Amino acid sequence: MTSARLITLSLLFGTAVPAWAEPPKDIAEQVEALRQEIGAPGVSIAIVEDGKTTLSRGWGVRKLGERAPVDGQTIFQTGSTGKAMTAAALAILVDEGKIGWDDPVIQHMPWFRMYDPWVTREITIRDLLVHRSGLGLGQGDLMFVPRTHLTRKQTVERVAYLKPQTSFRSSYAYDNILYAVAGQLIEEVTGQTWEAFMRDRVLRPGGMKNATSDSEDRFRIPNRSWPHARLSGPLRGLGDQQALNERDELGRNGAPAGGLALSADDMAAWLKIQLAHGALPNGKPLFSEAQAAEMWKPVTMMPITPLPDALKPAQPTMQSYALGWQVQDYRGHQIISHGGGVFGSITRVVMIPEKNVGFAIMMNSEESGMLLGLTYKLLDHYLDQPDEGWTKKWQDWYKERLAGGVEYLKQAQAAPAKVGPSLDPARYAGRYRDPWYGDVVVASTPQGLTIDFTSTPRMAGRLKHWQYDSFVTDFDDPAIEPAYVTFALDADGKVTGVTMKAVSKIADFSWDYHDLDLKPVEGKK
Incomplete structure (x- = not known):
């Protein structure tokens, strides 16, 4: 008109x-x-x-x-x-x-x-x-x-x-x-x-x-x-x-x-x-x-x-x-x-x-x-x-x-410190629990470490060593945002906790890995 x-x-x-x-x-x-x-x-x-x-x-x-x-x-x-x-x-x-x-x-x-x-x-x-x-x-x-x-x-x-x-x-x-x-x-x-x-x-x-x-x-x-x-x-x-x-x-x-x-x-x-x-x-x-x-x-x-x-x-x-x-x-x-x-x-x-x-x-x-x-x-x-x-x-x-x-990712991944891990990979394996999320299981297999978010169907994959005592997820589902997984150790080399954060700087905020505070569940592997 x-x-x-x-x-x-x-x-x-x-x-x-x-x-x-x-x-x-x-x-x-x-x-x-x-x-x-x-x-x-x-x-x-x-x-x-x-x-x-x-x-x-x-x-x-x-x-x-x-x-x-x-x-x-x-x-x-x-x-x-x-x-x-x-x-x-x-x-x-x-x-x-x-x-x-x-x-x-x-x-x-x-x-x-x-x-x-x-x-x-x-x-x-x-x-x-x-x-x-x-x-x-x-x-x-x-x-x-x-x-x-x-x-x-x-x-x-x-x-x-x-x-x-x-x-x-x-x-x-x-x-x-x-x-x-x-x-x-x-x-x-x-x-x-x-x-x-x-x-x-x-x-x-x-x-x-x-x-x-x-x-x-x-x-x-x-x-x-x-x-x-x-x-x-x-x-x-x-x-x-x-x-x-x-x-x-x-x-x-x-x-x-x-x-x-x-x-x-x-x-x-x-x-x-x-x-x-x-x-x-x-x-x-x-x-x-x-x-x-x-x-x-x-x-x-x-x-x-x-x-x-x-x-x-x-x-x-x-x-x-x-x-x-x-x-x-x-x-x-x-x-x-x-x-x-x-x-x-x-x-x-x-x-x-x-x-x-x-x-x-x-x-x-x-x-x-x-x-x-x-x-x-x-x-x-x-x-x-x-x-x-x-x-x-x-x-x-x-x-x-x-x-x-992409540029942030390139810079972050350009030169990881060629240090670690501090432990034999099998010693990182265990069941870790966050009070609000629930359990995350790290397992040792002949092919390496795996990770499984047990409250979430099919949120699982491999852990690849990154640097020090940090690993990065390689999820089976490519739609899941990758995350850094960092293990904290005490003076005797025992894992006392696990923290995480998204790899991508522009990952959707709903991937709130950083809010997890995972602690070992004693006696559970």
């Missing part, structure tokens, strides 16, 4: 219709060109303006090597964008008077414990959602990354052993584990699992007809995307794009932090509810306007990471976390948004409340530069800003980030 046509409509009907109040006219061509240039298998976009869906479609394929196309009904794994839906599920319970945002968690889950008894007494339902508990970035994620044997309740019970890294409510540090607690709390209060409550009280009533909260339901839907990643290069993100095993997903115990799958049509329905402050298209509330306001209210201030000069216009001056949403400014406007990522899929959900506009971008690969480029391109379109060249700038940033990771 041309600007002249829009002006004519405004004169006829007495309503000012901004020239930007529809998707970019060439968006289909631009997305497809970018997808092909970058080598992304598939992408799906939903846009909602003034309560109407103005775009819901897909580009590319659901799975490399197959011809089935992505469309508006193709479901994608949407990662942490689901945190807002867990918050909405809790909001429904607040409206029903079954819980309050500032109720202590132990009021509804008396058996729940944090590391500190005082925090156990004080931590509220609100605290579970706003990343101010004192836990470190991604602390405890190895309980469901990359997979797990643990149930959700077992996982929540182990939170008691996560030693905080800062004092309670003193600073921001993003976590997933307390959203697992929120999911368990829903079950304790309602008698329904998080999966069932999400399906019956949020997804279906909200008009999200394709969306799933359970893996087995997702696997039964033919129109679903496969996850993809680049694993054949020197680090994750480089090499050839390849389809991953879709059943090798993150543990379902952590699903309340990001275990939903939605289509573009579903995202459009969700955006309409959000922009209508909880109201469904028929006018009935999914949750009240009061709870809608509560969920967008900033709670925890977030640090602002400086961006390079080329990206400076994207750097906010204020950034905070609300209940499952991030609140910040962009070019003088309030933006409500959240990103999401699981292995092989990434998502971004964005709203500009004053413009009554929202959009979601979903990809079945890990091309973050493309995702961010499209995000800011759409933001500038709806804020009537000139083209900033965001798709190229964010892709350049992504390439530079990967190049920096």
